[in-house]
Amino acid sequence: MSDHNLAQRDNADLLRIATAGSVDDGKSTLVGRLLYDTKSVLADQIDAVTKASVDRGMDTPDLSLLVDGLRAEREQGITIDVAYRYFATPKRSFVLADTPGHVQYTRNTVSGASTAQLVILLVDARNGVVAQTRRHAAVMALLGVPRLVLAVNKIDLVENPAEVFAAVSAEFKEITGALGYVPDQVQEIPVSALLGDNVAIRSENTPYYDGPTLIEHLETVPNELDRGNVGLRFPVQYVIRPRTAEYPDYRGYAGLVSAGSVSVGDEVVIQPSGKRTTVAKIDTADGELETAHAGRSVTLLLADDIDISRGDLIASAADAPEPAQEFTTTVCWLAEKPLRPGARLLLKHGTKTTQAIIGSLDATFDEQNLALVDAPESLELNQIGRVSLLTAEPIAADDYSVDRDSGSFLLIEPQTGNTLGAGLIGDALESLKLSAPALL
Incomplete structure (x- = not known):
């Protein structure tokens, strides 16, 4: 498979997501449920969680303990930092940033959602949309997160769940609409993270809802990697000059292709100097490449000897930023x-x-x-x-x-x-x- 096709396949199969919500909305339980239902945890982890839950006097395993790994967090029953989790289904792999709910940790939410392609916003069905829900929705809009899921959690604990779900969904749509989201970018799902309703399996307890389960939605939502057709962006991290007998004239520029792609022969501009040249060679630890796509760490060799140092940007000559x-x-x-x-x-x-x-x-x-x-x-x-x-x-x-x-x-x-x-x-x-x- 070519490097281009491999990059396309990997990008389509990986979705970066994050969770956000108020304290006690059930984020950690939902993440634990996602890990459990996708069989992304080991048997001994489940055994440890079951034992800890019994020690707390609980009848069922507390799946939030799969996420809150720090002893201090377990003792307080809260999540205080961003934790990255990995799980997969047969259709797609996921990287999930589980962020804290306390208002004083909004900065952690910004960090966790900054690279997300989809954010799951949780609300407690008993409380509906609260101040932190509005705050998080606004942050996601500012960060340009392409898609949102409103997970109305603990839907099993309210009377008239159909009415509650409809009212919470309508209020959230009004907020997201004012922030610039269109209906296709927002999905509302009634769930019970504790019982697993509509997380991986469609629940018979929600006959008023005919949409996808959370995992079905995550598996099928379009993977929006960026918001434009930006050309090459290659921040120079390190200048490689071996100065050996084998490579007397070698001068390479190492870094990560952060956007676009680069091929041998491409015209590029070095910023901020504005000097232009072409790509002569693309080196990697595994050998040379003809083309490298976003996300690939490479070393670029250029046709001309130009004064370039760490912090400079090698960009596509067609659309380089000024x-x-x-x-x-x-x-x-x-x-x-x-x-x-x-x-x-x-x-x-x-x-x-x-x-x-x-x-x-x-x-x-x-x-x-x-x-x-x-x-x-x-x-x-x-x-x-x-x-x-x-x-x-x-x-x-x-x-x-x-x-x-x-x-x-x-x-x-x-x-x-x-x-x-x-x-x-x-x-x-x-x-x-x-x-x-x-x-x-």
Whole structure:
């Protein structure tokens, strides 16, 4: 099978998903149920969970223990960090980011959902849509997550489940519609993670629902890898110069093809210098390639001797992003200390790290009313805002709506190296085209 066909097959068979919801909505139980029903856990793990459940006085295995592996989390009965799980069905493989539900860990939800192609939002049928549901739906829209599933969990615990499911679904559709989602991008499913209703097996307890089970939907939903036909994006990670008798003139540029593809003979441009050349050779640990696709780690050799270093971008000559030093961005602030105008930070974009100054804070996002608050004095923990910034060196970045990888960055504390914020190039808040009055 050719490299191109192999890449196409692997991309179609792997879906990146994430979970989100409020505390005690049953996320960990649902993830445990997915692992259990797809036979993705070992027998000794099931035995350990059964024993721990009995010790707690439970009649049935607590499948959430398959997910909450840390002792502290088990003792508290909560999930406090993003955990990545892997499971598969005969039709598709999945990477799942299980994110925490506490409002103070919204930053973890941003991290877990940043690469997701689909997010499962859970609500407790007894509580319906709550503040955290609105917050998470807004975050998913800002991150450009292509598809959402609303899992109305614990549907077995409410009276008139058909009415409850219809009411919760209608309210969620109103929210997602205001955020720019169309009906085909959102699927509502009534489930009981504890009993397994409509997770892997269609439940007889929900005759009012005739849609797919959760796993059926995950198996068949289109795999939307990106939102555009962006060309090659290759951030240079390392310059390889062996300087040996066997390779006296070898100069290769190692890194990951983050978007598009590259073939021998392609014309490319090096940013930020703007110099053009062609690809002479594509090396890998397993030998040479004629073409390499997104997700492949390779070493590129170029036809011309150009001064290139770590942090530079090798891009398709046809659509390379133009370098710039002033940007309008959308930032999710992740630190306890507020972000204020004039702050001097480090900005990490791809493999490049440079100094940056915060210019102005133009607006913050009120995710409960789906509205903007103009001219805030600061950006607080977990707040999302429109931020202008200036970088010390030119950055060749795409708008986030064009390419997720090239359009994202991190803000870092220079003294400690701690990550303070996650950002998107462009005005994602404007792109939502909020229609808040209908929801107030």
